[in-house]
Amino acid sequence: MPVDSSPAAVTLTGELSAADVTAIGAGARIELDPGALRRVAANRATLEQILSTGTAVYGISTGFGALVSNTVAPELQRHLQVNLLRSHAAGTGAPLPPEVVRGAMAVRLNGLLLGHSGVRPLVIERVVQLLNGGCVPHVPRTGSLGASGDLAPSAHAFLPLLGEGRAYTADGELVDGARALAQIGLEPLALESKEGLALINGTHFMSAIGALLSVRVASLLDAVDLVTAATIDALRGNLAAFEARVHRLRPLAGQARAAAHIRAALSGSSRTAGPGSARLQDAYSLRCAAPVHGAAREGHRFFDELVGADLNAVTDNPLVFEDPDEVISAGNFHGQSLALAFDTLRLTLADLGSISERRTFRLLSPSLNGRLPAFLTRDAGASSGYMVIQYTAAALVAELRALAQPVSIDSISTSDNQEDHVSMGMTAAMMALEAAERLEKVVAIELLCACQALDCDPGAPGGPVGRLHAAVRSRVAMLGEDRPPADDLDGVLPVITGGVAAAIMREAVE
Numbered sequence: 001m002p003v004d005s006s007p008a009a010v011t012l013t014g015e016l017s018a019a020d021v022t023a024i025g026a027g028a029r030i031e032l033d034p035g036a037l038r039r040v041a042a043n044r045a046t047l048e049q050i051l052s053t054g055t056a057v058y059g060i061s062t063g064f065g066a067l068v069s070n071t072v073a074p075e076l077q078r079h080l081q082v083n084l085l086r087s088h089a090a091g092t093g094a095p096l097p098p099e100v101v102r103g104a105m106a107v108r109l110n111g112l113l114l115g116h117s118g119v120r121p122l123v124i125e126r127v128v129q130l131l132n133g134g135c136v137p138h139v140p141r142t143g144s145l146g147a148s149g150d151l152a153p154s155a156h157a158f159l160p161l162l163g164e165g166r167a168y169t170a171d172g173e174l175v176d177g178a179r180a181l182a183q184i185g186l187e188p189l190a191l192e193s194k195e196g197l198a199l200i201n202g203t204h205f206m207s208a209i210g211a212l213l214s215v216r217v218a219s220l221l222d223a224v225d226l227v228t229a230a231t232i233d234a235l236r237g238n239l240a241a242f243e244a245r246v247h248r249l250r251p252l253a254g255q256a257r258a259a260a261h262i263r264a265a266l267s268g269s270s271r272t273a274g275p276g277s278a279r280l281q282d283a284y285s286l287r288c289a290a291p292v293h294g295a296a297r298e299g300h301r302f303f304d305e306l307v308g309a310d311l312n313a314v315t316d317n318p319l320v321f322e323d324p325d326e327v328i329s330a331g332n333f334h335g336q337s338l339a340l341a342f343d344t345l346r347l348t349l350a351d352l353g354s355i356s357e358r359r360t361f362r363l364l365s366p367s368l369n370g371r372l373p374a375f376l377t378r379d380a381g382a383s384s385g386y387m388v389i390q391y392t393a394a395a396l397v398a399e400l401r402a403l404a405q406p407v408s409i410d411s412i413s414t415s416d417n418q419e420d421h422v423s424m425g426m427t428a429a430m431m432a433l434e435a436a437e438r439l440e441k442v443v444a445i446e447l448l449c450a451c452q453a454l455d456c457d458p459g460a461p462g463g464p465v466g467r468l469h470a471a472v473r474s475r476v477a478m479l480g481e482d483r484p485p486a487d488d489l490d491g492v493l494p495v496i497t498g499g500v501a502a503a504i505m506r507e508a509v510e
Contacts, residue, residue, distance in 0.1 A: 012036070016110040016311045018304070021211035024106040025099030030128045032113070039115035040124065047118035047194060047320045050327055058318050058329045059084075059197040065148070065415035081196030082162060088155035088200060089165060091140030096153065096205075098136040098168070103208035104150070105131060105157055108199065111314050117198040118320040118327075126161055126189050133184030134170025135160065137177075145414065146206055146335035146425025149315065153426070154200035161199075163188030194320075202315035206338045209429040210307035213345065216436055217300055220443070221293070223501035224352055225258055226468055226508075227447045228289045229265030231359045232272065233461040234453035235370060238279050239263070239272040241287045254301065255294025262290060264508040266462035283368075285358040292355050299348035306341035335425030339408035342428035349435040350397070350404040353442040357393040360442075363449045364390050376452040377479065386449050389485040393445045396438045403435045444493045447472060447501070451492075452479055464508040471500050 010020045013033040024030060056062065060077055063070040064084065072080050109124050111117070137160050143152030159165025160177035167180035181188060232239075240246075242263045247256045266272050273279050281287060318329040364386055366374035377385025407424040414422065451472045454461055461469065476491040495501050 010106075012106065012110050012113055014039075014110060014113045014115075014312065016107065018211035018214040018307065018311065021103040021106060021208055021311065022099075022215045024131075025103040025208070025212060027102075029132050030106060030109070032109075032124065032128060036113040036115070037121045037124070040113060040117075040119065040121045043115040043320050043322065044118055044120050046322045046325050047327070050320075050325055051193065055327070057194075057327045059201075060193045064197070065418050068418065077193050078191060081191040081193065084196040085155045085159050085162065085200065086164070088151045089159055091143030091152040091156050093140045093142040096139045096141050099212060100205070100209055101136050101139050101157060102131055103212060104153070104205040105137075107204040107207045107211070107311055108154070108202060110311065111202060111204065111316065112198060114312075114314050116314045116319045116321065117316050118194040119198045120192060120195070123161075123189065123191075123195050123199070126186065127158070129184065129186055130161060130167075130181075133186070135180045135184060136168045138166040138168060138174060141430060144205060144426035145412070145419075145422040146203070146339055146427070146429075147333065147422035148415075148419055149201040149203060149317075149333035150205035150335075150426055151200050153205045154202070158196075158199045161189045162191070198316050201317050201333050203310050203313075203333060203335045203338055203425070204315070206335050206342075206425045206429045207307060207310040207315075209433060210303070210338060210341065211311060213429075213432055213436055214300075214304050214307055217303075217345065217349070219499050219502040220436065220440060220496070221297055221300060222261065222505040223496050224296075224356065224443055225261035225289075225293060226265050226464060226501050226505040227356070227443055227450060227496075228286075228293070228359065229262045229462060230450035230454070230465045230468055231363060231446060232262070232282075232286050232289075233266060233269050233465045234271075234363060234372070234450045234457070235282075235286065236271045236273065236279075236457075236459075237282045237286045239266055239269075241282070242266075242290055247290060250291070252291075252294050252298060254297025255290050257297060258293035259290035261505055261509060265464040265505065267464070267508070268460070269462040269465065270460040272462075283358075283362060285355050285362060289355070292351065296348045296352050299344050303341045303345045303348075306337045310338060335423040336408065339423040339425035339428045342425065342432045343404075343406040343408045345432050346400075346404045346428070346435045349432075349439045350400040353397045353400040353439045356439075356442050356446045357390070357397045360390050360393050360446045360449050363446075363453050369453070372453050372456055376449060376456055377482070378456070379481075383482045385479060385482070386452060386485055389445050389448065389489065392485075392489070393442050396442045396445075400435055400438050400442070403431045403438070407431070440496050441489065441493065444489055444496045447495065448476065448485075448488055448492045451476075464504050467504050468495070468501055471495050471504070
């Protein structure tokens, strides 16, 4: 993840950014806007007025899903909300990371604050107290189909409010929900009508993962541009392909930005060939870096747009409206837009991994790397140098390609065909998290080899490339005698995941 510059607190108002979600995921305290709470209270009063007329309302006076035709007596309607959380906590697998759980709960609160979900302000305040007390619910990673909302993970996330389920304390101990509440001085919450449904029905887990990935991939895109520049510098590539006038002829903002980054990173290099060089063209993995990286930036922009919409949406069901007072059952919980966004992002990440691995191959290959030694070792034959770290990059790219398989077109009907089209958006989101992790490693491998190549063929690199090289060498020494490259990869990876490379790139263009 990028270097943490999170604010100490984030105030939820109904308008939430990906950076806000990332900050909350990293541990920032949550505060609530008083005006938004007043809006919530007014909406609850509207719902109670509607219910007082005896109007049938889905999920309040009826069962859920295919049980919509089953009437629930008034004396059982509160218990219905408790049963909902209990019965829907059906997840399985390893727990979701705490930043995902905290982020998802914050996104849910933000949607509730928009005042169309019919909950009491007390419910929102209790969730904030739980999170600010350092508790993170234990949420299994598998169980959401991304339609009807993220039901299973959400049920696990909010059961601790009732003194049930399980949660991690501020000390990291996994305890039952009642003990988690007791440790921070809270009583179990008694749900009123609609409140259980409002807590679990929505796209908040998918949206939170999207927000976290939006920030993470933005940093990675900048890092990729800088690492590519280091490779071009190491291979003494031709800089002409990145001239601004070239990219003005193809009006894609992402492509122009990638080209500008690479130009800035190579500024001051004595190694790169300019106009008039005998080396007229480089291979595509170098010469076409700006168009390929630019396409990735356009994919990320599309992803951002769709994720941002759901961060600030009301995605539960039914919805409570005023003037006129009415409860409407609809489908804002359907995560198809997010599923498509995650599918697009994974395609983007796979292609970036593919071109990065090709550059790594070129740095190492004695038939392609010009004046550099075979596999970047001075003792080729007796030593293998970084030969096999490229195998790892290739294996990671194979996994990236498998993870790029679209799931937004793969629906499996549920609830006796009442829910006969689902998005699989949560599956797409989890796959995207895995893809980002793999791409970070592929890029770190390219960085490791580019720095070794710069050391094998001395010459002044571009200023930002030089700073990147220094950051790597402060963590990993130049390769002399053979040693396990896995350790070198572990050493250099934080330059990518910790936002060091991205920060150097951003400073170079400011």
